Amino acid sequence: MLNVNNISKIYGNFSVLKDVSFQAEAGDVIGIIGANGCGKSTLLKIISGIVAPTAGEVSYEGALSSLLEIGSGIHPDLTGKANYFLKGGILGIGKRELQAKYEQLVAFTELGDWLDQPVKNYSNGMYMRLAFGIALALDADIYLFDEILSVGDAPFQQKCLRTIEELSDKGKIILMVSHNMSEITNHCSRVLWLNEQKVVLGDVSEDIIGDYLSSAFNKPHDLPHRLEDVVINDLVLQPDSVVTGNEPLEIRLDLHIAKPLQNFQVTVHIQDQQSIPIFSVSTATANDWSTPGIGNHVLAVTIPANFLNQGIYTLSFYLHIEKQVHQIRNLTFFRVTDDAQNNQLFSGKIKTNLGWKLK
Known part of the structure; x- marks a missing residue:
């Protein structure tokens, strides 16, 4: 269970979020949509604990994993493999368990020998493969994804989308920001529209997405x-x-x-x-x-x-x-x-x- 209660965020004199509230339960895949600058990324950063809200609170059960920016949480001078073990150690996971799950990372990312190379030599698509693979291998109950599929090749993007569906079937909670309405329609169970600091939340339907597009393209x-x-x-x-x-x-x-x-x-x-x-x-x-x-x-x-x-x-x-x-x-x-x-x-x-x- 994830509870977001009356979250507001103000930067100086600029209000980004105002009284945002919603709940997510096991198996929910919530797509977050809205115009640029409406606070989508800020909301995920608040939920992940990276940014403190001006008001309101977030509570959840279990472990949370976030992929908010390409390469975030990844040390560029370390190899992909070293980054995996470092992040797992920070989360308190034992070395034996990390070693047992490492082959899962190798299989999912398809990076091969690149996992033994410094991450600073990776392309954006390889960064995304590594970050997504680490998040899966370390396991969590809640996943936050911010435009993670905006880079990378099409086959791997489809692989990630299938994985999101599998996570949902396992009872995981997924929040994903995307400007791709096809991704939202086909892979989310609910949609959260940040509309001028207000929240419109409901089941994925052409009505909500259509209303969102109408606000951008009505005339x-x-x-x-x-x-x-x-x-x-x-x-x-x-x-x-x-x-x-x-x-x-x-x-x-x-x-x-x-x-x-x-x-x-x-x-x-x-x-x-x-x-x-x-x-x-x-x-x-x-x-x-x-x-x-x-x-x-x-x-x-x-x-x-x-x-x-x-x-x-x-x-x-x-x-x-x-x-x-x-x-x-x-x-x-x-x-x-x-x-x-x-x-x-x-x-x-x-x-x-x-x-x-x-x-």
């Missing part, structure tokens, strides 16, 4: 946006930024063109919440497209109904103006919901009906 904050002689005045999603899977979504750009153009093309990129491209659509392949003239224009494209599976998606734009290409990344987002009973039949992001025939 494109970069508009109006001037690109040479083209101004993007507004971006409108019709009917809204939240649509059901069985209704179309129209994307409309309000444009102003200041002078005649010889070439003007627009490409829309749709990515999922992990920034993985899903598909693109461009005026370059439109049969009836012609370069617009001077004045105000509305450029619209429609994503058909029953095309995208449920999930959260971001919109990026590439504007080809004369010989230049301008990128506007993650201008806004939209969410597709689907309550259809057969929705579990569709994996992936695309679920369009290609048409079936029985012959």
